[in-house]
Amino acid sequence: MKVIVSKNSGYCAGVKRAIQILDDSILKYSSGSPVFTMGDIIHNPKVIENYKNKGVIAINEIEKLKRNDNLVIRSHGVSPEILEKLDIKGINILNATCPFVLKVHKMAKELSKKGYFLILIGNENHPEIVGIKGNIINENFKIINSVKEAEKINSQKKIAIISQTTQTMENFILISKKIIEKIKNEVLILNTTCRATELRQKETAVLSKKVDIMIVIGGKNSANTNHIAEISRSILPDTYHIENADELDRKWFKGKKSAGICSGASTPMEDVISIKNIIESI
Amino acid sequence: MKVIVSKNSGYCAGVKRAIQILDDSILKYSSGSPVFTMGDIIHNPKVIENYKNKGVIAINEIEKLKRNDNLVIRSHGVSPEILEKLDIKGINILNATCPFVLKVHKMAKELSKKGYFLILIGNENHPEIVGIKGNIINENFKIINSVKEAEKINSQKKIAIISQTTQTMENFILISKKIIEKIKNEVLILNTTCRATELRQKETAVLSKKVDIMIVIGGKNSANTNHIAEISRSILPDTYHIENADELDRKWFKGKKSAGICSGASTPMEDVISIKNIIESI
Numbered sequence: 170m171k172v173i174v175s176k177n178s179g180y181c182a183g184v185k186r187a188i189q190i191l192d193d194s195i196l197k198y199s200s201g202s203p204v205f206t207m208g209d210i211i212h213n214p215k216v217i218e219n220y221k222n223k224g225v226i227a228i229n230e231i232e233k234l235k236r237n238d239n240l241v242i243r244s245h246g247v248s249p250e251i252l253e254k255l256d257i258k259g260i261n262i263l264n265a266t267c268p269f270v271l272k273v274h275k276m277a278k279e280l281s282k283k284g285y286f287l288i289l290i291g292n293e294n295h296p297e298i299v300g301i302k303g304n305i306i307n308e309n310f311k312i313i314n315s316v317k318e319a320e321k322i323n324s325q326k327k328i329a330i331i332s333q334t335t336q337t338m339e340n341f342i343l344i345s346k347k348i349i350e351k352i353k354n355e356v357l358i359l360n361t362t363c364r365a366t367e368l369r370q371k372e373t374a375v376l377s378k379k380v381d382i383m384i385v386i387g388g389k390n391s392a393n394t395n396h397i398a399e400i401s402r403s404i405l406p407d408t409y410h411i412e413n414a415d416e417l418d419r420k421w422f423k424g425k426k427s428a429g430i431c432s433g434a435s436t437p438m439e440d441v442i443s444i445k446n447i448i449e450s451i
Numbered sequence: 452m453k454v455i456v457s458k459n460s461g462y463c464a465g466v467k468r469a470i471q472i473l474d475d476s477i478l479k480y481s482s483g484s485p486v487f488t489m490g491d492i493i494h495n496p497k498v499i500e501n502y503k504n505k506g507v508i509a510i511n512e513i514e515k516l517k518r519n520d521n522l523v524i525r526s527h528g529v530s531p532e533i534l535e536k537l538d539i540k541g542i543n544i545l546n547a548t549c550p551f552v553l554k555v556h557k558m559a560k561e562l563s564k565k566g567y568f569l570i571l572i573g574n575e576n577h578p579e580i581v582g583i584k585g586n587i588i589n590e591n592f593k594i595i596n597s598v599k600e601a602e603k604i605n606s607q608k609k610i611a612i613i614s615q616t617t618q619t620m621e622n623f624i625l626i627s628k629k630i631i632e633k634i635k636n637e638v639l640i641l642n643t644t645c646r647a648t649e650l651r652q653k654e655t656a657v658l659s660k661k662v663d664i665m666i667v668i669g670g671k672n673s674a675n676t677n678h679i680a681e682i683s684r685s686i687l688p689d690t691y692h693i694e695n696a697d698e699l700d701r702k703w704f705k706g707k708k709s710a711g712i713c714s715g716a717s718t719p720m721e722d723v724i725s726i727k728n729i730i731e732s733i
Contacts, residue, residue, distance in 0.1 A: 346628045351642055356640045358631055 171427040172448050175372045177436030180366040183267030187244040190265040198239050205240045211435035212388030245296040246270045248303020254269050269334050273361045277304040286324040291333030316324050319347035327355035334363040335393035373397045373431045378403040381425035385410045389431025394433030414444050453709040454730050457654045461720030463647045465549030468527040472547040480521050485520045493717035494670030527578040528552045530585020551616050555643045559586040568606040573615030601629035609637035616645040617675035655679045655713045659687040663707035667692045669715025676715030696726050704733050
């Protein structure tokens with residue numbers, strides 16, 4: 170089986186940085202109190218398991234922390250409210266929020282200060298969106314994820330549109346188009362989708378046209394991996410989204426001559442390589 | 452024949468103001484040098500003829516003016532370059548530029564200062580567009596009037612979209628939608644279509660669904676009248692765009708029970724009423 174791996178595989182820069190900060194913290198605080206992470210460090214079960222074995226504790230409620238505990242904020246970021254609470258509690262914050270996400274936090278704050286009604290395109294339960302939302306200083310915002318929801322927007326204010334960094338450009342543009350039908354005086358569209366995510370999505374579209382089967386590797390709860398899988402599936406129905414090599418099924422490859430591999434931003438390059446080797450041997 | 456006249460007929464506020472300034476100037480300078488207008492005061496042949504008879508001289512080149520001549524700038528406005536030249540020549544400027552158009556001048560200047568690539572939606576030969584264009588401080592702009600032209604836009608800069616005040620909302624939105632497909636980092640859409648124009652267009656759409664024939668009154672070179680006629684014709688093919696009562700043809704009304712009348716912003720209410728009376732008697 171011929172296997173082509175997308176050029177943009179392995180961790181994205183934001184994830185690499187978060188992993189580095191966590192690794193450094195484990196070394197630095199190895200003799201002291203344990204290292205906590207706010208939620209799972211990345212959307213990858215195997216990586217999380219490894220860190221658990223190294224003593225890293227993933228928590229969801231900051232109430233579990235006590236003064237001087239070490240806490241790594243993952244690349245998704247958190248709201249300013251959480252940061253303030255952590256600060257008051259005297260937690261040692263190791264902030265690995267992706268710089269692109271931090272930029273969106275700043276934008277959300279400034280746009281709401283300037284009187285815009287903010288449209289935030291993304292999944293309202295995703296930690297990144299929760300963090301961005303926390304930066305909006307008033308109630309003039311709406312989190313939407315579809316054209317159908319965009320149809321219900323009805324604001325007399327000037328509107329600004331921003332999105333989750335891992336949103337697909339297609340959805341971002343489709344929703345923005347619906348919003349501008351409702352323009353009163355001003356619509357400001359700020360493309361906050363991340364370039365690395367966009368590049369992965371573009372490469373997925375190109376690769377899925379070239380091969381007989383596509384394997385998308387990444388967490389089932391990873392927004393960027395799910396978007397990659399959607400894009401691939403829309404072009405090539407023979408697309409399989411897996412988290413690890415155990416899920417591969419020889420039957421999928423029957424009669425296929427070539428396979429493509431794409432991965433989410435939280436998938437280590439070593440996983441990609443090992444899955445490539447397995448498929449090549451089929 | 453039952454005749455319904457659109458509620459928003461007669462001069463718009465901007466035209467009323469320009470006519471008032473011209474009338475005042477004729478009175479004020481009746482004993483001195485003549486009153487000039489920069490181009491025809493409004494797009495209405497009968498009105499222009501009346502003013503000609505009162506001694507008003509419409510010019511297209513400022514070279515024809517001499518120191519202390521009185522010049523009325525019509526509602527369409529002129530570029531800052533022309534205003535400066537007039538000032539240097541020592542012309543008595545009576546500026547009747549529509550306040551909405553002046554606002555767009557200011558916007559164009561500020562947006563180009565802020566580094567936007569400016570998309571100006573309108574007819575590049577229309578005096579309003581020529582005036583707006585003159586406020587852009589660099590070469591980073593493009594005047595377009597169709598989705599086809601929008602497809603060719605390819606700027607790496609942040610983009611701002613503004614339009615001729617008499618543009619249809621439909622065209623403005625269609626072109627804006629095409630532009631946002633090309634978003635790099637930012638697209639700012641500023642609705643500079645004038646509310647009075649929009650209201651006339653909306654009423655035209657409503658009225659043309661209710662009647663058997665539509666008469667649109669206004670200059671053949673009037674942008675806002677042409678847009679009204681387009682909207683009406685797209686709903687009711689039996690739409691006739693006329694400049695004056697002489698053009699009415701009894702044959703148009705054969706077998707029709709009701710007629711609608713809409714007019715451009717440069718059509719005096721007395722013309723609308725007299726045409727209404729003629730059609731009623733058919």
